[in-house]
Amino acid sequence: MNVKYFTWCLTVLTVLLGIIAFSSCLDTNDTEIEFISSDAQIYGITLSAAYDSTGTLANAEFSIDQRASLIYNRDSLDYGFEPKNAYLTLELRYAAAVKIHLQNPDSTYFWNNTDSVNIGRLKYIEIYAQDGLTKKKYEFRLNIHQQNPHQLVWTQLTNNYLPFPMDAQKTVAFNNQFYTYYKSGQNIKGVVS
Incomplete structure (x- = not known):
């Protein structure tokens, strides 16, 4: 009986060690790899303003020239439009921070996605990627018609x-x-x- 008991204990111990050994091998592929992006591009931009009752700013389409780092509206806004504070919406993929550069007088601040931006003074939008190393600075141009389309202005050449x-x-x-x-x-x- 001693040999049977010893064999039985050895079998149970072997089975328990096997279960523990095999269960420790399970879920070894669950390691998560953290992806830190170096993408610092703007993919889309829209502007809107409470004072813009005609929707001029909200309907403006902006182009983004990634190579020249330039954001501009191809079709100029109506003559007499006075840019003030506007709500800026940026389409970003993996940006960590956005810095706004204003001119006249110069000032710079980190934008928090809820602040309005004085687009009349907006000169640059700078995007910082998640990796902390990559950044891209876009020049912002807001084109507005400089001449009243309802008046003919003649100049002597x-x-x-x-x-x-x-x-x-x-x-x-x-x-x-x-x-x-x-x-x-x-x-x-x-x-x-």
Whole structure:
């Protein structure tokens, strides 16, 4: 009975050690690898403002030139639009921080996603990646029409283009130049511009 008891204990001990050994091998692939990104790009931007009752700013489409690090609106905003504080929304993937650079007077601060930004003074938006090393600085340009589209403004380009008095004239466009022929008294002359 001693041998049977010893064999039984040895079998139970072997089974228990086997269970412990195999269970310790389970879940060894659950190690999590932390991914720290070096992506410091802006993928989208929108602006909106409470004072913008016509939605001019909210409807503006901004382009992002990643190579030149430039953010701008291709279609200029309406003449007379005065940029003030606006709510800025940035589409970022793995950014750790955003720094806003203003001009006139110069000031810089870290943006917290809820602060409004004075877009009339906004010069740069700087993005810091998660790795703490990579950063990208975008220049911001807000294009606004500089002339009222409902007014015609004429400016004189040259003085005394043609001498006076003149009896008749003809102008021909050729090779990106204007050839003007005119008759003054008995003389016929030409001018190129």
